[in-house]
Amino acid sequence: MIPLSWYLILSAILFSLGVFGFLLKRNIITIFMSIELMLNAVNLSFVAFANYWNTHPRALPSGDPIVPLSGHVFVFFVMVVAAAEAAVGLAIIISVFRTRETLNVDRVNLLKL
Amino acid sequence: MTKNLYLWVIPLLPLVGAAINGLFGRRFKNAMVSAVALLFTAASFGWAAWAVWTLWPGGDKPYIEALSFPWIVAGNFSAPFGFYLDQLSMIMVLVVTGVGFLIHIYSVGYMGHEGGYYRFFSYLNLFMFFMLTLVLANNYLLMFVGWEGVGLASYLLIGFFFLKDSAANAGKKAFIVNRIGDFAFLIGMFLIIQHFGSLNYDSVFGKIAEGHLSPETGWGVFTVIGLCLMFGAAGKSAQVPLYVWLPDAMEGPTPVSALIHAATMVTAGIYMIARSHAIFNLAPHALEIVAIIGCLTAIFAATMGLAQTDIKRVLAYSTVSQLGYMVLACGAAAYAAGIFHLMTHAFFKALLFLGAGSVIHAIGGEQDMRRMGGLRTKIPITFWVMTIATFAIAGFPPFAGFFSKDEILGSVYHSPYGGPVLWAIGIVTAGLTSFYMFRLWFMTFFGELRLGSVDIGEEAHAASAPAQAGHGAASGSHGHADDESHGHGGVHESPWVMLGPLVILAVLSVVGGWVGVPQFMGGHNEIEHFLAPVMQYPTVAAEGSQAPPGVRVLDPTSAPEERTTGEWLLAGTSVFAAAFGLFFAWLLYYKRPELPDRITAKMHGIYTMVLHKYYVDEGYGAIFVKPLLALSTAVLWRGVDQGIIDGLVNGAGTTSKGIGNELRRMQSGNIRSYAAWVAIGGAAVLAYMVWLGVTK
Numbered sequence: 068m069i070p071l072s073w074y075l076i077l078s079a080i081l082f083s084l085g086v087f088g089f090l091l092k093r094n095i096i097t098i099f100m101s102i103e104l105m106l107n108a109v110n111l112s113f114v115a116f117a118n119y120w121n122t123h124p125r126a127l128p129s130g131d132p133i134v135p136l137s138g139h140v141f142v143f144f145v146m147v148v149a150a151a152e153a154a155v156g157l158a159i160i161i162s163v164f165r166t167r168e169t170l171n172v173d174r175v176n177l178l179k180l
Numbered sequence: 181m182t183k184n185l186y187l188w189v190i191p192l193l194p195l196v197g198a199a200i201n202g203l204f205g206r207r208f209k210n211a212m213v214s215a216v217a218l219l220f221t222a223a224s225f226g227w228a229a230w231a232v233w234t235l236w237p238g239g240d241k242p243y244i245e246a247l248s249f250p251w252i253v254a255g256n257f258s259a260p261f262g263f264y265l266d267q268l269s270m271i272m273v274l275v276v277t278g279v280g281f282l283i284h285i286y287s288v289g290y291m292g293h294e295g296g297y298y299r300f301f302s303y304l305n306l307f308m309f310f311m312l313t314l315v316l317a318n319n320y321l322l323m324f325v326g327w328e329g330v331g332l333a334s335y336l337l338i339g340f341f342f343l344k345d346s347a348a349n350a351g352k353k354a355f356i357v358n359r360i361g362d363f364a365f366l367i368g369m370f371l372i373i374q375h376f377g378s379l380n381y382d383s384v385f386g387k388i389a390e391g392h393l394s395p396e397t398g399w400g401v402f403t404v405i406g407l408c409l410m411f412g413a414a415g416k417s418a419q420v421p422l423y424v425w426l427p428d429a430m431e432g433p434t435p436v437s438a439l440i441h442a443a444t445m446v447t448a449g450i451y452m453i454a455r456s457h458a459i460f461n462l463a464p465h466a467l468e469i470v471a472i473i474g475c476l477t478a479i480f481a482a483t484m485g486l487a488q489t490d491i492k493r494v495l496a497y498s499t500v501s502q503l504g505y506m507v508l509a510c511g512a513a514a515y516a517a518g519i520f521h522l523m524t525h526a527f528f529k530a531l532l533f534l535g536a537g538s539v540i541h542a543i544g545g546e547q548d549m550r551r552m553g554g555l556r557t558k559i560p561i562t563f564w565v566m567t568i569a570t571f572a573i574a575g576f577p578p579f580a581g582f583f584s585k586d587e588i589l590g591s592v593y594h595s596p597y598g599g600p601v602l603w604a605i606g607i608v609t610a611g612l613t614s615f616y617m618f619r620l621w622f623m624t625f626f627g628e629l630r631l632g633s634v635d636i637g638e639e640a641h642a643a644s645a646p647a648q649a650g651h652g653a654a655s656g657s658h659g660h661a662d663d664e665s666h667g668h669g670g671v672h673e674s675p676w677v678m679l680g681p682l683v684i685l686a687v688l689s690v691v692g693g694w695v696g697v698p699q700f701m702g703g704h705n706e707i708e709h710f711l712a713p714v715m716q717y718p719t720v721a722a723e724g725s726q727a728p729p730g731v732r733v734l735d736p737t738s739a740p741e742e743r744t745t746g747e748w749l750l751a752g753t754s755v756f757a758a759a760f761g762l763f764f765a766w767l768l769y770y771k772r773p774e775l776p777d778r779i780t781a782k783m784h785g786i787y788t789m790v791l792h793k794y795y796v797d798e799g800y801g802a803i804f805v806k807p808l809l810a811l812s813t814a815v816l817w818r819g820v821d822q823g824i825i826d827g828l829v830n831g832a833g834t835t836s837k838g839i840g841n842e843l844r845r846m847q848s849g850n851i852r853s854y855a856a857w858v859a860i861g862g863a864a865v866l867a868y869m870v871w872l873g874v875t876k
Contacts, residue, residue, distance in 0.1 A: 089855050098851075176849040 068122075074115030081108035095160055095170045099153070106149050113138040113145075185231045187245050187263035190273065191312035193224040198305035205298025214288045217301035221284050221308060225277035228312075232270045240713045242266030244318055244382065252321070259379055264318035268714045271519060272315035272451055275526045279443045280308050282681035286534050287435040289678035290541060300340060300433065307333035311444055315451060320369050320379040323452070327365070327416065330445045331358045337440060338432040350428035357425040361415015365452075368408030372459075375401055385458040402459055406466030409456055410473065417449025417503045420477045424797055426500055430492040434537030437492060442499045442533050443526040450506040450522050454515040457715060461513060467597045471511025475602045478504030480794075482612035486619075487790040490547050491536050494620050498573065499529055501613060505588050508606065512598040514591030516711040521588055523707075524580035524692045528572035531685040535566040538674040538682065539624060543631055549623040556625040558671040561679050563625050565686040570621045572689040574614035575758045580693030585610060586751045587696055587705075593750055603750075607757050614761025622769035629671070700747040 081104055088101030117138025126132050160170070167175055197220030205213050235243055246262035265273070284304060291300050310333055314326025331354075339351030369379060375397045376384045387393065413419065418426035429441045440446070453460065453470065460467055478501050485497030502525050509518035540547055542559045556563045572579035575586070589606050592598035673679070695710075697703020768775050780787040789795070846857065 086859055090852055090859060093852075172851045175851070 071115055071119045075112055078108045078112040078115065081105075081111065084108075093171045093173055095163070095172050095175075098172065099156055099160070103149065103153070106145055110142045110145055113142045117142075183234060185234060185243065185245065185265065186227075187231060187243075187265055187316055188247060188261075190224050190228050190231065190277070191309050191316060193220045193227065194305040194308035194312065196220055198302045198309060201298050201305065202302035205302055208298060210292065210297050213298045213301050217305055218281070218284050218288070220305060221277070221281045224308065224312070225274075225281045228273045228277045231265060232274060235265060235270070237710065238265075238267050238270065238713065242269075242382075242714075246318065256377060257373060257379075259319055259321040261322065262318035262380070263316045264381060265316065266714050267711050268451070268454060268519065269315050271523055271711075272447075273312060275523055276308070276311050276315060276444050279526050279530050279685075280304075280311075280439055282684055283435050283439040283443075283530060283534065286438075286537070286678050286681040287433075289675050290435055290537055291433060294433070296340070300337075303333055303336045303340070304436070304439070307337065307440060307445070311448070314448055318381055320372065320381075320384075323455075324362075324365065324369065327412075327448060327452075328362065330440070330448060331355060331362070331416070334358075334429070334440050334445055337436040338429045340432055340436065344431070347431040350425075350431040354425040354429050357422050358415045361412045361422050364408045364410075364415075365412025368405050368412060371401065371405045371408065375405075381455065388458045388462065399462060399464075402463035403466045406456075406460050406463035407469065409452060409459070410466060410470050413449030413453050413507070414473065415449070416452075417446050417507065418477075418500045419449070419473050419504065419507055420480060423477060423481065423500045424800060427493055427496040427793075430490070430496050434492065434533060434540065437496070438530045438533030438537070441496070442529040446499065446503055447506070447522045447526065450503070450510060450518055453507070453510040454519055454715075457510070457513070457515050460510070464597065467511050467513060469511070471508055471592070471595075471597050471602055474504045474507030474509070474511050475605050476504070477501070478508060478609045479605050479612070480504075482609045482616070483790055484793050485616045486612065487787060488616075489549050491539065491549050491552070491620060491624065492533070492547055494549070494616060495529070495532055495536060498532075498613060498617065501609060502529065502573070505585065505606070505609070508592060508598070508602065509588040512588075512592045512595035512602075514588065514595060515715050516708045517584065517587040517591045519711060520696045520707045521581075521584035524572070524584040524689070527685055527692045528569045528579075528581055528689040531565060531569040531682060531689050532573065534678070534682055534685065535562055535569060538562040538678055539566075541674050541678070542671050543629075546631060549620060551630050552624045553627040554625070554629040555671065558629075559673045561673060562682065565679075565682045566621065566625070568686045568689050570617045572693075574617050574761065575610055575754055577755065578690070578693070580689050580691070582755070583693035583696045583698070586754055587698060587708075589754055590698070590747060590750050607753055610754050611757035611761045614758040615765050616761075618762050618765030619769050622765055626770055627773065698747065698751075701751075 085101045085103075085105030085108060088104065089098055092098055092101065117136065120133050120138070124133070163175060164170060169175070197217050200216050200220075201208070201213055205216075208216070243265040244262060245265075246260045249261070250258050251261045252259040284301070287300065287304065291297055294300065307330060310326045310329025312326070314323050314330060317323040317326060335351045335355040338354050339348045341347045342351075372379060372384060375393070376387055378384060411422075415422045426441060426446065430437055432441070460470070481497045481500035481504060485494050485501065488494045488497060502521070506518040506521050506525070509515070509521060539552065539555060539559065539562060542555065542562065543552065546552065568579065572581040575582045577583075589603055589610070592606060593600060593603040694703075696705055696707040698705050768779075792798070846853075848854075
């Protein structure tokens with residue numbers, strides 16, 4: 068059985084890739100993809116923990132049992148929200164491209180003082 | 181005693197009048213304004229007379245009326261809204277409402293041509309309200325409310341012609357100088373609270389009488405309280421060193437000078453000292469200082485009155501001088517004599533001022549005596565009432581001033597706090613008073629009318645600059661009077677609405693003194709007996725021997741009934757001094773009018789000094805006003821206000837502006853830098869949590 072830490076390390080690597088992609092890339096599509104990467108890194112750790120608690124049942128310090136499926140449920144929620152966000156975000160990107168004729172975020176700075 | 185007198189109605193009535201005239205008077209006709217003002221003042225007088233009549237002649241205990249709700253309560257201390265009627269406040273309340281009512285009537289005639297008629301009567305009624313609160317209060321705090329209130333009314337009325345710079349400045353001066361005295365009064369009240377735990381007359385004096393004093397309440401405390409109260413009285417009653425405001429207060433309309441700055445308000449200090457005599461009697465040093473201050477004021481002001489040429493200013497200095505007599509009487513522990521003189525002075529000084537107003541009115545606003553003269557036949561009624569008043573103030577029997585002044589001088593001579601020296605100064609002052617009053621009389625009513633014909637020298641112009649400026653501006657407001665007088669062919673007698681009060685006051689100036697005919701002249705000195713229940717405290721202290729250590733208790737044998745030796749001599753001396761003054765005034769200003777100029781030429785130095793009022797105003801200006809002004813400008817204004825306070829406010833502004841300016845750089849518009857901040861923040865939170873996990 069693969070230990071939990073491996074999943075977490077992979078998740079951390081994916082999240083860091085997302086962060087650095089977000090910070091360093093100028094293309095708005097790439098930034099968007101980086102965000103998706105970060106979300107999925109988090110999803111991975113959720114699923115990993117859910118699986119872990121499923122195989123190692125344990126009670127919380129308060130005495131309440133840990134519900135093993137909650138991690139999965141979170142993942143579904145995140146996916147749904149990410150899908151919605153992708154739809155809205157892509158719509159904004161298209162709108163920005165139509166007016167600015169560019170996908171470079173450094174040149175989308177009309178609100179700057 | 182059980183009957184409810186509703187004393188609170190007495191002060192309230194003038195307040196209602198003031199409110200009606202003040203709020204709606206602008207739309208009223210003059211007749212309506214006078215009707216309202218006179219009605220409420222007359223009602224107040226009537227109510228006061230009824231209350232006094234009901235209570236007459238008063239018992240040993242005062243009538244006290246406390247309204248059912250408390251006013252100020254703080255811990256053990258409380259000050260009620262309470263009223264207090266004893267023999268002392270009976271006299272005061274009758275003088276205030278009676279003389280006040282007469283002056284209201286007079287004002288109807290005198291102020292008829294002036295603008296702001298409703299404003300004048302509103303202020304005058306307001307003054308009555310505060311003055312009645314002052315004399316009827318049953319505790320020092322309520323008295324202080326009236327005390328401050330009459331100061332306010334005085335300020336408003338001195339500055340009545342507020343477009344005139346000199347009037348506005350005189351108002352300010354009166355108010356500020358009074359505030360200095362009030363400060364001392366306040367400290368005196370704080371000391372009373374500290375040592376007696378109350379400001380009610382009853383409990384304070386009761387504790388003194390029963391000797392229920394805390395151990396640390398020695399004679400020193402009484403002396404300090406006495407001196408503080410004295411200084412407060414010096415402000416209100418225009419004593420040295422705070423008398424300077426009163427002569428300038430003559431900028432106000434003449435009825436105001438008569439009512440506030442001669443008959444009533446300035447006597448508040450005398451009333452306060454007489455009211456507090458239980459404290460003063462235990463503070464012999466304070467009494468000595470009171471006597472000395474009164475004596476100094478009396479002679480100092482009398483000499484200044486010698487060289488004045490403005491008719492109202494002569495009267496102003498004579499008022500200061502007479503107030504000095506009253507304070508001297510209080511200092512000699514002859515409070516009844518002081519109150520007696522207060523009453524007769526209210527009659528004849530109000531008469532003098534109103535008579536002077538009538539003279540000024542008659543010749544169209546002129547106030548300089550050098551331009552008057554020969555008015556005896558032209559305004560005969562004014563002449564006769566002025567004659568009575570002049571004889572009264574100079575102290576000729578049987579006029580009112582003689583009895584009261586003689587009573588004071590006799591008491592001073594016998595008092596342990598007075599003595600022959602103060603008595604002698606008092607006699608000299610009496611001579612000077614007689615001289616300058618007859619000088620006024622001769623210059624105004626005898627010789628030739630010099631209206632517009634006398635060229636007044638440059639120097640004199642400079643000296644009486646405020647008065648001249650006052651006249652210059654007043655002639656504008658007196659325009660109607662001028663036209664009228666020319667229409668009538670020059671000088672004209674005042675209307676009866678003005679002469680009526682004059683005649684009544686003249687009668688009072690004659691008979692007013694008869695209530696105090698001393699024993700040795702075959703009288704009973706009724707006023708002394710009348711006031712005896714109020715002035716009971718000295719003997720209580722003597723019998724109970726409860727006086728704090730170091731206190732000389734008054735010798736009861738110095739009571740006026742016991743003195744007989746030399747009384748005729750003392751009285752004769754004061755009459756002789758008055759006759760002396762009359763003779764010199766006659767010689768210098770009637771018989772040989774060229775003499776004064778030669779004398780002043782010879783004694784030029786002294787004359788100039790007296791003319792400039794000993795340069796006291798200039799001295800105060802140089803010693804107090806200039807440094808204060810410089811200090812305020814340099815330190816308080818430029819330093820504290822502009823530097824610290826404005827600096828703090830502006831500093832708060834510039835600091836947040838600077839911080840915002842720095843933070844503005846974060847708002848770069850660069851999405852990736854925002855993201856970087858978010859990432860850094862997230863990393864910081866993560867690091868913190870890790871750190872927490874490690875340290876656990």
